[in-house]
Amino acid sequence: DSGVTQTPKHLITATGQRVTLRCSPRSGDLSVYWYQQSLDQGLQFLIQYYNGEERAKGNILERFSAQQFPDLHSELNLSSLELGDSALYFCASSVDGSGTQPQHFGDGTRLSIL
Amino acid sequence: AQSVAQPEDQVNVAEGNPLTVKCTYSVSGNPYLFWYVQYPNRGLQFLLKYITGDNLVKGSYGFEAEFNKSQTSFHLKKPSALVSDSALYFCAVSPLPDTDKLIFGTGTRLQVFP
Numbered sequence: 001d002s003g004v005t006q007t008p009k010h011l012i013t014a015t016g017q018r019v020t021l022r023c024s025p026r027s028g029d030l031s032v033y034w035y036q037q038s039l040d041q042g043l044q045f046l047i048q049y050y051n052g053e054e055r056a057k058g059n060i061l062e063r064f065s066a067q068q069f070p071d072l073h074s075e076l077n078l079s080s081l082e083l084g085d086s087a088l089y090f091c092a093s094s095v096d097g098s099g100t101q102p103q104h105f106g107d108g109t110r111l112s113i114l
Numbered sequence: 115a116q117s118v119a120q121p122e123d124q125v126n127v128a129e130g131n132p133l134t135v136k137c138t139y140s141v142s143g144n145p146y147l148f149w150y151v152q153y154p155n156r157g158l159q160f161l162l163k164y165i166t167g168d169n170l171v172k173g174s175y176g177f178e179a180e181f182n183k184s185q186t187s188f189h190l191k192k193p194s195a196l197v198s199d200s201a202l203y204f205c206a207v208s209p210l211p212d213t214d215k216l217i218f219g220t221g222t223r224l225q226v227f228p
Contacts, residue, residue: 042218092157099208102163106157107155107157
């Protein structure tokens, strides 16, 4: 058990809809990362937050947004969903944002767009 | 562009034999290097990292990896494979100065046969 909790585990919705994915980091970790894993794109870094502030941005679409709350949990919001957004979305956390410490991954949220 | 290459989609090895999973990278400077493992329907688990120092790093479950700066490689090794090692293995690079981001390879599926 990595200590990172993601909810829900599965999400099925339709095109055009909006969903929110939630992540609780490991106790004591200040940094949260979001990734998208799909068969065609592999594992792609989306965005990172550190202690409530956005730290780094990767290949995140404008339809996607995220935030980290004062209790350090994070949410990833996906809107105007398209079929191509179907993927496994992972949250990871690390104790700091230095890059020297490993990231600990949750088990992911599987998003299916019908 | 910065990238990580895992040239083998799949590696097959008999139980008890040594295994190697290859990784090469193309980033500027001296990056931080990581190996992660993913079991079915689970998130990635950290195996080991290279930050600086000894080129041979030891990690979890008997795995080790050798950093070779001249060949820009970071191959994962284990002296004696177990059937339970069968999983998907990812090499990742944290490039300086953007150490907050992890660039992942496409993954290598390791199949260990009894």
